[in-house]
Amino acid sequence: MITLSQVQKSFGANRVLAGIDLVIPKASSMVIIGGSGTGKSVLLKCILGLVRPDAGTITLDGADVTTGDREAFLARFGMLFQGGALFDSLRVWENVAFRLTRGRTPLPKADARAIAVEKLRRVGLGPATADLYPAELSGGMQKRVGLARAIAANPEIIFFDEPTTGLDPIMAGVINALIREIVVEMGVTAMTITHDMSSVRAIADNVAMLHGGVIRWTGPVTDMDATDDPYVQQFIHGRADGPIASVR
């Protein structure tokens, strides 16, 4: 279980997170929605410690994330970055197997490669992609390699920053199903950022909407349509008029 309480973060005068309170139960899928630039990616990075919050506490299973063995903490996580963040000096399979071939118990190269090829297959990429370099892939393919890398070491907690952006509808469906499957079958705790409402419905147990630096609304996905929160309503129906300004 991940708990955030009163997490705040500003970049200079830009106050991005103004006191976030959120609970992500174990083995559940939380989807974060919210307008572009509201701080969703920053929120994930705060939990991972890539961005240091100005105030507030974040705990994982009751323990403060800023204390304790950082390597052991990070070993429990997988992260898909919004831009893929593939290492462009390494081949696709080396990217996917990065964690497997390093760290405290590295796997032999052949085993790591076999796992990488299998993970690539699960995100809809054939074995021929394994030996290419990231620069030789399309944007959507890079995204999926990033996804394969995030799940490669079978982490307990996985963060997906916009996993289906840039994918065709069929591939988006495959990825949605994959994320759902990982949560249901392997008991992974997932936190997904997405703008795609069909993804939200396919992936989420719970939904949280970030707006104005706070969690504007959170609840089970089944309650999302029924809520009378005007912000959520405007967002899920994609209306131009409503409380959320369209110029920001």
Place this chain on the structure above:
Amino acid sequence: MTQPAAFLASLGRPVLAALATIGRVTLFAGAILGHILRPPFYVREFGQALLQIGWYSLPVVGLTAIFTGGALALQIYAGGSRFNAEAVVPSIVAIGMARELGPVLGGLMVAARVASSIAAEIGTMKVTEQIDALVTLSTNPMKYLAVPRVLAATLSMPILVAVGDAIGIMGGWLVGITRLDFNSAAYLRNTVDFLEPWDVGSGLVKGAVFGFIVAVMGCYHGMNSARGAQGVGRATKSAVVSASVLILAANYLLTELFFSA
């Protein structure tokens, strides 16, 4: 604020900023040194860095040295002839190359070639979140990116300097025998007789220091790159400028240390 106070503040601010930067760079360099001795060691990354920094810098260092040695011979001949001391050309060329021009010009060329490419590469990794990705994959970016490059630069610069010295002396010899009527064998004998081990050794030590400076500045500016292409551009520029200035400053200090009476 009163006008004099505002004036003083405008003087003080850049000074404080500069001091803060010096502090940060020193801490950064110290952290790298701390990581060098502790595992894990990234052997493959070290090998690649050695190739990129050492091997591929050979042509530019060699070309710099040969032209410099040649020009040096012409100038020393011109200067020496004013005192009827043309015969000093071989030894002064050798001492000048080994003590000063080999390490300094080699260092500056490597700064231009290597500090820029390290800063651009690491800066791009920073702005495309590859450094964040390394951290989430339990890999310390200092160990994985900075240590192999710093180690490779520090170890390969003395070799580059040695090669540069030899080629520079060759350049002087070529000019000496083709343009200045020196006898080939006499020129070489003169070079060997008057060149002392410490002339060369001090230059190699300088080379190691300059290599360290180059790689540390490349890594520091890359890792602190601001966001976007503009950020990477600025990081690259800062890496080359700061590495070059630091090389010249360090050269003066080392020369004081090694040779002041």
